[in-house]
Amino acid sequence: AQTVTQSQPEMSVQEAETVTLSCTYDTSENNYYLFWYKQPPSRQMILVIRQEAYKQQNATENRFSVNFQKAAKSFSLKISDSQLGDTAMYFCAFMKLGGSQGNLIFGKGTKLSVKP
Amino acid sequence: DSGVTQTPKHLITATGQRVTLRCSPRSGDLSVYWYQQSLDQGLQFLIQYYNGEERAKGNILERFSAQQFPDLHSELNLSSLELGDSALYFCASSVDQRSTGELFFGEGSRLTVL
Numbered sequence: 001a002q003t004v005t006q007s008q009p010e011m012s013v014q015e016a017e018t019v020t021l022s023c024t025y026d027t028s029e030n031n032y033y034l035f036w037y038k039q040p041p042s043r044q045m046i047l048v049i050r051q052e053a054y055k056q057q058n059a060t061e062n063r064f065s066v067n068f069q070k071a072a073k074s075f076s077l078k079i080s081d082s083q084l085g086d087t088a089m090y091f092c093a094f095m096k097l098g099g100s101q102g103n104l105i106f107g108k109g110t111k112l113s114v115k116p
Numbered sequence: 117d118s119g120v121t122q123t124p125k126h127l128i129t130a131t132g133q134r135v136t137l138r139c140s141p142r143s144g145d146l147s148v149y150w151y152q153q154s155l156d157q158g159l160q161f162l163i164q165y166y167n168g169e170e171r172a173k174g175n176i177l178e179r180f181s182a183q184q185f186p187d188l189h190s191e192l193n194l195s196s197l198e199l200g201d202s203a204l205y206f207c208a209s210s211v212d213q214r215s216t217g218e219l220f221f222g223e224g225s226r227l228t229v230l
Binding site: 035037042043044045046047050091103104105106107108109 | 118149151158159160161164172174204206208218219220221222223224
């Protein structure tokens, strides 16, 4: 079975600074996706960034980028130029591809507070 | 706005009761997923339907059941409710499970069991 571990329950960062959220996962699969989802106080889950396991290049979406280390099974999220609106719970998630199991396996989340 | 609609947004009920949560997926999405988010268990996958058929099952209790109708909306039925069933229940949808891998989430239904 796959597991996702986020070792930082809470983090804080000053506005305009850079912060990195950690995520490790365990799987025997070779084909999968990894995601970072954001859950602001409004509680809706919002996709931040996605990484296909077969791609060596790290995904980037504006101020958000990942450091994907497949051999180490590590998938960290870097937020540059942090903004107050980035305050939220961040969840790392794994999705196996192929077969009939398409569900997401989530980590416990990291609560990020951006301070003015 | 993700395009996924969930009703009701909030629901308060008593132990032993039964409730139904409803989800309308994004237009064109064939897969619907149900997730439960609680403080102690985090986000857990419950069940997936694809075009009306059950496709995958996660940590769904026997007291819970779901279905997807011909118009692709889905309902999650929770019966014999217990205090521990209090949680945020999310519905998500995708075109299918093998496309981009991206799920689109609704705003959730907050269930409180007293």
